[in-house]
Amino acid sequence: MITRLILYELRKVFSSSFVKILALLLLLVNIVLCAYSSYTPYGPEEYVDRVLQIYYDDPQYFFSEYARLENEFEHLDPSSDEPSSAYGGGVYYDISLFDKVNEIVCADDIYHDKIDSVIMQVRGICSNYEKAGRTDNCVYRYNKYVLERYTYLYENVKLDGKPVKGWEQYFRYNADYFIVFILITVVSLRAALSDRTSGFYSIASTCRNGRARTAAAKLISALLLSAVIVVLFTAVTFTVSGIAAGGYSDFRNAAQSVYSLQLLPLRLSFGGALAVDLGLKLLSASLYCMILFAVIMILKQSVLSVGVGIGIMFLNYVAAGSNETAAGQWKFLNLWSVYYIDQYAARYRAVDIAGQSVGLTAVLIAIVVCVAAAAFIISLGLYAKNGIFSGIRISSRFTMPEKLRSMFRAKRRASKRVGSNSLVLYEIYKQRAVYIALAAIIVIKVIVTSDYYKPNNTATDTALKSYIEKIGGPYSAEKAAYINEEYEACLEIVSQFDTIQSDWWYGKISDEYYNQLFSRYMSALTDKDVLEYLVNRAEYLGELESRGIVGSFIYDTGYYAYMDQGVDWLLLLFVAVLCCRSYLYEHAKTQSGTSMLMVSNVTELGRKRLFRCKAAVSIMSSAFAWYAFKMIDLFFLMRSYEMPDMTSSLLSMPRYGETLFDLTISNYIIVTAVISLTGTLLLASICFCMGYLMRRALFVYAAATVVITVPYFAASTGVKAAGFFDLTALYDADRLYRLSPGAAPAPVYGICFWAVILFAAAAAIILSMRRAEGGELI
Amino acid sequence: MFKKIVCLILAAALCAVGLISCSPAGGNDKNTESLSTGDNSASTDGYKRPPETFPPEEPKWEDTLDEPGEVTVLEREARDYIVGSWGGCTWGSMFYFSDWDDGGIWYQDVNNIQPTKLPLHNDALSDGSDDPFAQLKAACILVDEDATIKNGGAPVLIICGSFPIGYSEDTGIVYKGTMIGSFDTLTNKWTVISDDVEGEPMEMSMYRDTIFFVTATGGEDGYVLHKINRDGSGYSSMENEEPTKLSIGWVHNDVIYYVEYKTLSVCSCNLDFSDRHVLFDGTGVNYVKDVSYVTDDYIYYTVINADGEEDLYRRSLKDISKSEFLLEDATGGFYGDVYYYYSGFALYVLSSLNMETGETKTVYDITDDSDKITKSRYAYGDTYIICEFTYRGSDTSGMHYTCIDLVSGKEWLIPG
Structure with missing residues (x-):
């Protein structure tokens, strides 16, 4: 049965x-x-095989040649000489090929050396525990077992020394x-x-x-x-x-x-x-x-x-x-x-x-x-x-006592019926699962965002912050000169260090003096990269000044962290599912063979009201989710990073150097927020309309996936035209703003992009509205 | 039908097991020596690499050392104040150290020396990401003596350092600020005490239940002194009026003695950082470097003299205005009330001065070998000292330690 x-x-x-x-x-x-992960582009395999053949033909010769190459490599002057590549056809160094082949043919020795070192350490640990009389604990027992297991493996496993x-x-x-x-x-x-x-x-x-x-x-x-x-x-x-x-x-x-x-x-x-x-x-x-x-x-x-x-x-x-x-x-x-x-x-x-x-x-x-x-x-x-309690009745031999069941029935009858005739509230009630899922998504978002906005405690960033504290604000030639001098001094310290180390090694300078110099050298190593970055920034700001624009030295780590966050796929997922689903379950047929939509479509008022109500709930929910997600971003951003001076020009950052408008950073953040909200709402409209126009869930979700992801991935792989159909670029407004800035005025691309998206959204909405009003679609 | 499906699944499972076990490679036959059965496989036996000819062999420094001995282990009470070490620390015969080259924290029992260093967490199988201490950047360690005694003598270590939290293509490994935790060597349990303090750790010490540590947040001048209890409670940090470099010297009778390098002055404050005041001004030709030790009567400190070397002084706490010169050219540190110091920059002679008895001893003198060996990084035991040394002019990869028994004078190798 x-x-x-x-x-x-x-x-x-x-x-x-x-x-x-x-x-x-x-x-x-x-x-x-899998193909992408496993595919290894043409590498040195052919040359490795050739060297391997040398080993198979004459192992003695292989090892003597390997010893010669190692010796040659050891005495190489890295500044002028290059390792030989006679076996590597001028493409790969011989020493690398011989190293690789040695690894293959000596795989068994390498494996046994590794296991031997494990066994030696484990024996030492056990010996210490035994000597201390602490053998009645987990660590000792664990190590005893490891010793036994890996000794067995050491004695029984043999690798065949062939390429894997x-x-x-x-x-x-x-x-x-x-x-x-x-x-x-x-x-x-x-x-x-x-x-x-x-x-x-x-x-x-x-x-x-x-x-x-x-x-x-x-x-x-x-x-x-x-x-x-x-x-x-x-x-x-x-x-x-x-x-x-x-x-x-x-x-x-x-x-x-x-x-x-x-x-x-x-x-x-x-x-x-x-x-x-x-x-x-x-x-x-x-x-x-x-x-x-x-x-x-x-x-x-x-x-x-x-x-x-x-x-x-x-x-x-x-x-x-x-x-x-x-x-x-x-x-x-x-x-x-x-x-x-x-x-x-x-x-x-x-x-x-x-x-x-x-x-x-x-x-x-x-x-x-x-x-x-x-x-x-x-x-x-x-x-x-009938729910959990009657479910306990697994078979006729075991049923819940009548007294207990009547308690639940009584409770159910006693509960007061509450409700509302509001279509909006009912719509929210019907989508309750999605809203509960939103709560879960928000939790995930908080985890992901708190991980993303971790304070940048690197020495480089600390040094950058320290320099910006000194020279922050509008560009001036004096500041640029100061940065250049600091950079030169840094390079000087780094370049002299080899000599200093040699002097110390041979006792020409004292430990105390060496320690001072070493401390300065370590700090110069960090500062060098930061100063190089600032020197380039100063050059860029100097060029801006020659164009009549006053840029500023700003601490932009936090700003970039915010702007480079990219597309929030969690939000898009929520909006897409909510809006696609809005009409889908109305299409579902009941046991009588009809659907709720068929019932509500009987009257024009029913069609219109239901459409408006669903559209309003979808748009409002999407806007709310966008707001919640942005607030989470801002909370963690402000907690972990210092933001740059908001009144500085956006053009102070080279990535915006070729954009047309000279906005302040604060204005730009507002503009991107507005674009991002609009993008989210447009996505919500398109998904909502698709859910309405197409009856089958599979088609709706497939179409939504294609519309959202295909242009994104196409654009990511370098197909520039796909960027104009990329809905996610609207959410990630910074990417949209910087779209092809070097080739033509950015706003032109922006306008084209908006026109395409608006057209698509408007067309979908009009079609849906006409249908809701009882008109023909085409 | 159901039975048929079950039979089918069982048969398939048996076939799979049979396939694995019947294969000549994976069989359980203990006589099978090799997993390789191919006849055409060229055996590597007999074709081992010839011995290295370069670089030419140098005289072995191990030959100059004694056979491993056994140090005397004292039973004593916990000290009030313990200074953390970047090199290593000891308890009884156990020696714990961090490896600056390979990373990680390791140990050896001086009285039961093993041919290789042993991982602190006692798991030889872990490496890389599997090893909790492998990528620890800068690890300052000390033995929580009070907790250790309560733990039946199994050391409880307090470890302070920067732990990696990720990798950045621009800056390499990204480190978290300062993390402090305790490691119980009996249970192998690591407990995080604090992991959200900004800045890189610079030094750490412990006074009774309280851990003190200094972090650098803004380069040379941005040093902050923090304190936190052993159980993670009672965190606070000392607020500096202006950025400064500072170093905690000693804590005695609930008073913190520290050096403030901006004004080069020796200061003191209460345990909660209140009642801060300058004890004496350390500027001048000979400026103060560090507070090394404080007793009921004296404060011992080092100064940098005109030749750039360290001298040891002390002042009476009853009359702080007068200083008393003790030793010239004597860089070192206190262990108990004994000051261990070396003279000159090559670390050739290590001596000790007992403050209670005034007795001076030479721990080692390698002046004759000075063209070959330098020694540094000490860990002090009650009856022995551990030194790390490098062998000048040869391959210095890896670390090697020697244990010097202060009672017998013997010196033997500790593989590191």
Whole structure:
């Protein structure tokens, strides 16, 4: 019975064209990313092969030649001589090629040296603990195990000393995590929630064992689909990496041949490592699938579940990069690290549990078992018609006591009905999931922004700030001369230091004097770069002065941090989803075969009011989100950076040197803010209209993705014309302002850009309004 | 049908396991010596690289040293005031040090010397990003003696430095301001005490439960003195009327003694930085360099003389106006009430002066080897001293330490 249910669930998911198209698109994205990551442009391989052949023909000759080249390199005068490149065809240095070949043929020795140094240190640590009589603790136990494991590896692993091809690229590729998990999210959602609109949900709920078996079948089918996705994507990644790298070397060679797996605690061949990698991927994906399934069962809401799913993915990714000092090896117990063998199993990992050193794999298995049990209990318990409490009735043998159920029923009846007839409020209520998601997005935004606007404590920036404090303000020839003098003095100190060091070394100057000079040298090294930057700035401001414009020396680190923040994809994502979705769910058919839109479209008033209300909510929400995001940016910016003098001319910064208008910095910031807001609202209008004009969600989201991202990526790759259709440039107004400043007056491009976007937005709005008024579209 | 699927999955899994285990490379056969089975593989055995001929071998400095001995470990109470060190610090027979070349913090047990330095966090598998201390820029360390005694003798270290937070193409590794944390060597636990103080760390010391540290925020003149309790509470910093360079000298009887370099004066204040006043003016031909030690009766300080060398003076706290000359050309520092100092810039002779007994001793004298060896960076133990040395004229990569037993006079190598 349950097998049929599973097959039925699988058929349902496979029958969705949305899932199939999305899977295909994501597969294509994975192929492109993998090919890009694995492709190595033509390098010294040909020459390395030639030198390798020399080794194969006569190893004695190879090593004597290598010793000669090393000797030659050691006695080279770097200022005048260049290393020979007889073997490298004049393109690559011989010493580099011989180094590379030596690494290949001596890989086994290098590996054993590395493990030997580990063993030596571990023995020392154990010896110290034993001597101190502190053997009853986790650190000692951990080191004892490491000693045992790596001694075994030292004795048993042997690398074959041949070039490794393909494997490095395969294990290095780590972009498929998000792609695979997004697809698993969609598939799980489809499996979990598809019955809620089709009516099967009601039938299943009434059948004996219907709830529990259906829920189990759904979870199992989601797990099976996750496994299929992982296997499919891994196979594709393996194939593409192999093709891009020109094939794979012998799969029987030890996996330790790859640098990232040098400390792998298992004795595995590449074939074995591939299998373990696949196993880890399956484990990570099924863990995610089970957690997500339980979340969906609790929330019973697709958008919110997707938000939580993305949150889980993102948090796990962030956890992988957390601070080792604070998190220890626990930090590797996250979905991202477990997904990749070169993260999770790059070395032996263990954690301290009550003084015992417990291997991370044991902990992972325990977590998987607990999560699996919890996911099954939650899914089975909550898959029911009437909410959480009646859902506890898993079978006819176990039901919630009538007394308890009546308590909830009584509460429900007692609650006072509140509400409003406002269309706007109802619209907000209907989009509540998106607004809850906005709260989550804002949290992510705060994390990302606080990370982005970290105080710049580098010595260079401190020196820059210190110089600007001295010479800040309008340009003058005296200030320029001062900077030039400082720069010359700095260069003098740096150039003389070799002589000073030599004098000190041979005892010609005292330590005290040397320390003073050394201190000045170190400070000059930092100042040199800053002063070079300021000398260039002074030259630029001098040119401005000759054009009759008075520029200023300003401390612009914070300003650039703000302006170079780029496109806020989180905001665009929120606006696009909110506005595209505005009309989409009105198209959804109910069990009676009609949709709410069909009902409201019966009257002209219904059409108009609904359109206006939805348009107003979308625009207002987008404006609010823009405001919230900008405030977050400004808060963290002001907290971490000092802003330049706002009354200074914008032209004080060379990046604006070829723009036409001479604005003050404060005016420019206001202008960019206004453009950015307008851009956000235009994007909101276009997405809203697309949602209205196109009925199918897939088309709407696909069209929105294409409209937003394709021009952006085309422009990023250098297709200048694409910049005129790039909606994101409107949000990142600074980029728009500086669009092609050297070729023609910037405003011309700006006007063209605005005309195109305004035309598109206006056309979409007019079409939508005509339709809302009952007129013909074309 | 379900059973069929389960059977299918099991069969597939068994096949996969079989494939891995049956492959000649990954098998569990203990007799399999090599993972490589290809017949055409050229073995590297017998073709090891010939021994290096360049540079010519120099006499080994290790030969001049004694066999490793065992230093006497004293049991004593915690000191009130402990000065942090950039080089290394000791507790009992344990010697902790930072590696300026390779990064990281390491240790050796002087009474159980290992052939290689050991990582502080006792995890030999970690390297690079996996090592919490690998990229620590400038690490000032000290042993929290009070916490160590309460910890059953397992040292608790206080470490202060700049930790990397990212990488910039323009400026290389980007460092966070100053971070201070404690490391319990018994549990291997690192606890952050403070991680949001602006500026680079310059020096650190500890008075009972309070950690004092100086950061430089605005170059040569922007030094700020901070304090924070061991548990992370009670942070405050001393506000300077105008930017200055300063150095905390000593804390005694709840009074901070420090040098303010803008006016070259020796000053004092309370632990909460209140009641600040100048004790004496340190300007003149011989200007004050540092406050080295303070007792109930005296304040010991060094001055830079007309030849640019350091002299040791002291003044009575009861009559601060009069100074008393103690040693000429004697750069060094106090450990307990013993002043260790060397004369001249080549560090050839290290001596000690016991302030209580007035006894002077020579710890080592390598004047005869002065063309070969210089020594610097000391860590003081109760009964021994550890020096880092370089071997002039040869490959100086890596660090080498010697332990000098003050009781037996023996000197032996500590691999670093």
